[in-house]
Amino acid sequence: MGDVTHQISERIPIHLVVNGVSHTLDLVPWTTLLDALRDHLALSGTKKGCDHGQCGACTVLVDGRRINSCLTLAVMNDGAKITTIEGLANDGALHPLQQAFIDHDAFQCGYCTPGQICSAAGLLVEGRAKDTDEIRELMSGNLCRCGAYPNIVAAIQQAMGQP
Amino acid sequence: MNNFQYARANDVADAIRLLAADPGAKLIAGGTNLIDLMKENVERPTRLIDISRLPLRKVEGTADGSLRIGALVPNSDLAYHPLIEQRYPLLASAILAGASAQLRNMASVGGNLMQRTRCAYFYDTATPCNKRHPGSGCSAMDGLNRNHAILGTSAACIATNPSDMSVALAALDALVHIAGPSGERTIALTDFHRVPGDKPHVDTNLGTGEIITAIELPPPGFAQNYSYLKIRDRMSYAFALVSVAAALELDGNAISGARVALGGVAHKPWRSLEAEAALRGQAATPDHFSHAADLLLQGATARSHNGFKVELARRAIVRTLTQAANATPQSQAHKKIA
Numbered sequence: 001m002g003d004v005t006h007q008i009s010e011r012i013p014i015h016l017v018v019n020g021v022s023h024t025l026d027l028v029p030w031t032t033l034l035d036a037l038r039d040h041l042a043l044s045g046t047k048k049g050c051d052h053g054q055c056g057a058c059t060v061l062v063d064g065r066r067i068n069s070c071l072t073l074a075v076m077n078d079g080a081k082i083t084t085i086e087g088l089a090n091d092g093a094l095h096p097l098q099q100a101f102i103d104h105d106a107f108q109c110g111y112c113t114p115g116q117i118c119s120a121a122g123l124l125v126e127g128r129a130k131d132t133d134e135i136r137e138l139m140s141g142n143l144c145r146c147g148a149y150p151n152i153v154a155a156i157q158q159a160m161g162q163p
Numbered sequence: 164m165n166n167f168q169y170a171r172a173n174d175v176a177d178a179i180r181l182l183a184a185d186p187g188a189k190l191i192a193g194g195t196n197l198i199d200l201m202k203e204n205v206e207r208p209t210r211l212i213d214i215s216r217l218p219l220r221k222v223e224g225t226a227d228g229s230l231r232i233g234a235l236v237p238n239s240d241l242a243y244h245p246l247i248e249q250r251y252p253l254l255a256s257a258i259l260a261g262a263s264a265q266l267r268n269m270a271s272v273g274g275n276l277m278q279r280t281r282c283a284y285f286y287d288t289a290t291p292c293n294k295r296h297p298g299s300g301c302s303a304m305d306g307l308n309r310n311h312a313i314l315g316t317s318a319a320c321i322a323t324n325p326s327d328m329s330v331a332l333a334a335l336d337a338l339v340h341i342a343g344p345s346g347e348r349t350i351a352l353t354d355f356h357r358v359p360g361d362k363p364h365v366d367t368n369l370g371t372g373e374i375i376t377a378i379e380l381p382p383p384g385f386a387q388n389y390s391y392l393k394i395r396d397r398m399s400y401a402f403a404l405v406s407v408a409a410a411l412e413l414d415g416n417a418i419s420g421a422r423v424a425l426g427g428v429a430h431k432p433w434r435s436l437e438a439e440a441a442l443r444g445q446a447a448t449p450d451h452f453s454h455a456a457d458l459l460l461q462g463a464t465a466r467s468h469n470g471f472k473v474e475l476a477r478r479a480i481v482r483t484l485t486q487a488a489n490a491t492p493q494s495q496a497h498k499k500i501a
Contacts, residue, residue: 012169029169029211032198052199053266065268071195072269075169076213119265126264128243137496140399141263 014078018043019087029075034058036074037084045085045114049143056142059115059122060084066122068141085114088121097121100155108146116142120156132157164201168210172217175342175376181212183344183372190214190374192235192271195262196278203286205279205295215271219376222246230380231340234273238328239264241272251380252492253389253410257331259495260393263400273375276329276339276355279366280322280430281402283307293319294363301363309468310404313476314429314460320363321466324356324431325402331391333432334408334424337380343373352378356431363430385410385422390486392493392500393426394479399498403427405476407483411447416488418442418451423459423484428476435459447488449481456480 011026018041025040034051037043037060049057051070058070061083088095097117100106107113119142129135135153144152172178182188187209191197200206219233222244230246241247242258262270284290284302291300303311303321311321329352337352356367369375388411395401405427412420421442425433438458445451456477463473482500486493491501 068265134496141265
């Protein structure tokens with residue numbers, strides 16, 4: 001990792017650990033984390049929806065916390081551990097949320113799904129949602145224009161171990 | 164987004180030096196508002212100074228019973244901090260009324276204070292806006308101004324401050340700690356944001372080269388009798404049309420202390436010391452709350468589409484004070500308004 005303090009240069013060396021794999025990238029500073037993942041690491045599972053933090057399609061986990069990858073610069077995340085939808089399954093076994101989304105048919109077109117699942121993974125870690133109202137409120141940063149919300153809530157409940 | 168240089172500050176003094184060295188430079192912490200505005204070409208900094216790694220992430224009690232909150236504490240961490248939940252639940256509630264879980268995980272406390280209006284004309288670089296381009300005119304004045312301010316407006320600007328957190332901080336008499344080229348200073352949160360006057364491009368009283376280092380919450384925290392009620396077009400993840408932070412100290416049914424701050428109605432969190440004084444010594448009844456609402460809304464003026472806010476605010480003030488008096492604060496997850 002280069003010392004970028006006071007450095008004035010077009011490209012900045014950035015180290016990211018994405019889904020357990022180390023990457024070093026030379027990026028211009030105006031590259032968002034979302035664009036770094038999609039365009040520079042070919043991890044296109046993370047979706048660009050609105051690109052303004054309003055839809056949640058770009059949600060990933062940074063050091064275990066869910067964030068909108070469209071509203072942060074890759075260089076600001078230098079040294080961070082990133083988990084995307086491609087990194088949730090464990091040795092070919094689906095993450096419980098991935099299985100639950102299949103079980104409950106919690107999507108239609110599927111475009112918001114990676115963001116929904118990464119956001120729900122963050123929600124499970126936070127442990128703040130205890131009932132469906134709280135799931136809905138704490139998932140409100142993820143829009144689904146197909147309107148699969150009831151099934152998304154049911155899938156998250158299943159992954160939470162609730163009936 | 165424009166091209167810019169990127170620098171990472173080593174410490175607060177370094178950030179101040181870097182800011183002073185480049186008038187086009189901006190600080191970045193969470194980035195949730197600034198990067199959005201850069202994508203819209205509303206903000207075009209020549210340099211971003213990344214302060215996100217500075218050690219300003221502590222929430223700690225002080226000897227005089229206050230709480231000091233580092234400027235880089237993420238909004239979510241603050242809302243769920245045990246000391247905030249226990250001592251200042253009004254603040255926790257207001258934070259959880261705003262944005263989404265993802266944005267709250269990113270956004271810093273200092274950045275929340277610095278966020279800019281969501282006026283659609285401010286965002287639309289094809290239209291005149293005195294805040295974005297001083298002297299160009301205000302498109303909202305006779306445009307789509309349904310979301311706009313009814314208090315403290317000027318002929319130049321009717322934008323509102325979008326923060327929920329700041330509304331609670333205003334009600335709690337929070338202080339803002341600032342460091343700058345000429346040293347450190349502390350100002351009241353209620354003096355931090357400005358009314359637009361003839362300089363709507365200046366949102367705050369933060370000086371050139373200054374940086375927010377901490378927010379301080381003095382006692383009392385009004386942990387027994389408080390409520391934050393946010394009225395908006397959809398029930399989650401939307402900016403306020405009107406919001407109310409209410410906090411009461413009760414002696415039986417008599418009000419011994421009252422704070423009320425409004426969001427969504429002005430260029431800054433709106434308080435009226437006159438309204439709060441009128442509540443003190445009175446019984447906690449709807450009549451007295453209604454009188455306080457009249458005082459808070461004194462001088463309210465509407466444009467073509469936002470007249471509804473005056474009556475909406477009046478009713479929301481009475482409702483929120485009633486919730487506070489009854490110790491039944493509005494839940495931000497269970498949306499039914501008691």
